[in-house]
Amino acid sequence: MVPETTPIVSLILRTATRYVFAVMLLLSIFLLLRGHNEPGGGFIGGLVAGIAFVLYAIAFDVESARTLLRIEPRVLVGSGLLMAAFAGIIALALGDPFLTGEWATIPIPLLGDTYLGTPFIFDVGVYLVVIGITLVIVLTLAEE
Numbered sequence: 001m002v003p004e005t006t007p008i009v010s011l012i013l014r015t016a017t018r019y020v021f022a023v024m025l026l027l028s029i030f031l032l033l034r035g036h037n038e039p040g041g042g043f044i045g046g047l048v049a050g051i052a053f054v055l056y057a058i059a060f061d062v063e064s065a066r067t068l069l070r071i072e073p074r075v076l077v078g079s080g081l082l083m084a085a086f087a088g089i090i091a092l093a094l095g096d097p098f099l100t101g102e103w104a105t106i107p108i109p110l111l112g113d114t115y116l117g118t119p120f121i122f123d124v125g126v127y128l129v130v131i132g133i134t135l136v137i138v139l140t141l142a143e144e
Contacts, residue, residue: 009059017059024052032127042123046130053131054138062142065135073135080128087122 028049035041057065091100103117 042126046127050134073132076132080125084125087118
């Protein structure tokens, strides 16, 4: 019989999580960046990143996952909401309807002209909100 205080987590799961975690975060960033022209975007990228931290919490513990995150999930939610709102306010400031896509050309040395738009800022906001909400829900339930 195993004592209740001893976590029964596979060594294989812990080892695999160390490698899969980084790959999942890279995949989430890829999905975020690809989302404007093809399937992907802030929502699915945020889910993949959130699931990476959930997997880490399952393999190790909730405190280890919170330490790895380095920021309170509720702060991610608030930051994401502010970014999404900021993306809409930019259009209002330019005299267009709320959340109208606005674009700026930014010259980057060696890369040439790069276009940055409010849809990308909105997507990053959604990305942060989804990561935050996912972690608030799952980590709170895991702590109980």
